[in-house]
Amino acid sequence: MLRMADKRRVRLALSCLCSAAGALFAMIPYIVVYRIADELLRAPADMAAVRRLIVIALIAIAARFAFMGISTALAHGAAFHLLYDMRVRLIEKLGKLPLGYFGTQHSGRLKKVVADDVERIESFIAHHLPDLTASVVAPLVTAIYLFTVDWRLAIAALLPIPAAFAVQGWMAARGRRRDDMKRMHAISESMNGAIVEFVHAMPVIKSFNQTVHTFTRFRFSAERYAELWTRIARNKVPLYTLFMLLLESGMLFVLPFGVWLHAQNEITLPVLLLFLLLGVGLTAPLRQISTLAHMMQNNIEGVLRIQAVLDEKEQTASAHDGSSSQTPQTFEITFREVRFGYGEREVLKGVTLTAEHGKVTAFVGPSGAGKSTAAQLIARFYDPMYGHISLGGIDVSAIPPERLTDMVSFVFQEVPIVSDMISANLRMGKEDADESELVLAAQAAQAHSFITALPDGYETRIGDGGVSLSGGERQRLAIARAILKNAPVLILDEAFAYADAENEANIQEALSRLLEGKTVVVIAHRLSTIMDADRIVVFEDGEVSGIGTHEELLQRNSLYAGMWSAYREAEQWSLRKRKEEPYV
Ligand SMILES: Nc1ncnc2c1ncn2[C@@H]1O[C@H](COP(=O)(O)OP(=O)(O)OP(=O)(O)O)[C@@H](O)[C@H]1O
Incomplete structure (x- = not known):
């Protein structure tokens, strides 16, 4: 996908950097709350320091929104240019293919590649690529920071992650996600083609009193589509729910262990507060990573289809005997x-x-x-x-x-x-x-x-x-x-x-x-x-x-x-x- 982004790569990289910076600034208010609580519990509290901390939090919030805004603008700019470039490349390519190619392709398939697949990649790049960077950077930096505060509670906060990913690994091993995606795209292509054909064949359909239900090709692909999704849902939903549950279970580990540590005077109340605020939320971006991974899988199929059209053999002038291109003078x-x-x-x-x-x-x-x-x-x-x-x-x-x-x-x-x-x-x-x-x-x-x-x-x-x-x-x-x-x-x-x-x-x-x-x-x-x-x-x-x-x-x-x-x-x-x- 990034290869296709070509000269828009620098903008995209900047957008991802800004998104990561935004995510880091988003952490600061939580740390400030911890520091303020720490300050207030001291006797006497340094109110000047508290005010400074409040200003820092406000600046961090403003910086977070500024970086997010810049990131979104950069990503959208790059994505729309990419969308335009890719469509132009595809259309130019189609213009260079032998006419026979169009006789062997469903019109629905080409429409899907040029319109839908390109659109989906645009949406992924504009909206999700920067989010993905933030979702990776934010938990990483948070985890490092938490380890510096208290390594024991940090481990407790991280415990749900390996468990959740073990479930995901199991899910991946069980399911043929790639195959399913491939099949889903093939069926949706065929459904697209059937709809185009249905509209073209309207005079015949009407004169023979047919309906969309009797139009076999459409009915068949729609039924197969529904069956495939039902099967995917039946297989995936229980494990996916378990995965989500585990990701949400941070509180289960942090709260009892944190309270116990506090009772043992091993940690202060502000530290417990910090872990409840930051540690429990540590896994939230991972949920997003999982959703984005699914979208990515979906997009890979689209990228492969776009690439297949771009790799199609163009018509060129090359004689069988290897001589250079020529122009005839007579027309026998x-x-x-x-x-x-x-x-x-x-x-x-x-x-x-x-x-x-x-x-x-x-x-x-x-x-x-x-x-x-x-x-x-x-x-x-x-x-x-x-x-x-x-x-x-x-x-x-x-x-x-x-x-x-x-x-x-x-x-x-x-x-x-x-x-x-x-x-x-x-x-x-x-x-x-x-x-x-x-x-x-x-x-x-x-x-x-x-x-x-x-x-x-x-x-x-x-x-x-x-x-x-x-x-x-x-x-x-x-x-x-x-x-x-x-x-x-x-x-x-x-x-x-x-x-x-x-x-x-x-x-x-x-x-x-x-x-x-x-x-x-x-x-x-x-x-x-x-x-x-x-x-x-x-x-x-x-x-x-x-x-x-x-x-x-x-x-x-x-x-x-x-x-x-x-x-x-x-x-x-x-x-x-x-x-x-x-x-x-
Ligand atoms: N795009 C295509 N894909 C697959 N088969 C094709 C395609 N076009 C033609 N055919 C098949 O090739 C064979 C020859 O077709 P062609 O159209 O060249 O015959 P024709 O002599 O011109 O027939 P007609 O007089 O009916 O137009 C036929 O059996 C036809 O079904």
């Missing part, structure tokens, strides 16, 4: 024996293909054949496990990631929209695009007319707190964004899925002019979309089963021929239906 895409799987199962099983520079290449095949995965490897959402993918003859892993991102535009079926103005969403494609460029791109994507029909046209807010767009409108916006980006490689993965036939034809016509000279990869289930492609690659269960034009594949590839005839049949069937039921 080549797959050589590419193998890839999500985990154990291989999804691409040795794919070899070429998408020629300036041509349109279509990926077709049954659902789950690996088309989208292959397309995503071009932009390095993931890296192949075996084989190579190159752009203009250069391995994509040797191209600096920012350059590769500049060179490849992606349009997906489900388009991520940023909650902002339409113009801002479009300008993600080209930051400095002027209005006329926005309009031209929107016109080509058949988006201009729906944008101008919105209340504030291009300045309409969309997304959270703004206007909702239909799936088709979002897609057309994404196509306009890709047109503005003007990258030499364009990948359209079911990019026309929401468009009706007329709109699709219009978009394609506009695109065909704009995309001249670009390398285009299209994935579409509607085969009419790709039949004019320069080259069609047929995927079948992670392998390429044929490459050619539409006509060639109809002749040579039975899978493609079958898909085509099924597609034609479905088209004719829907036409027949429309004719038979013209008013439906």
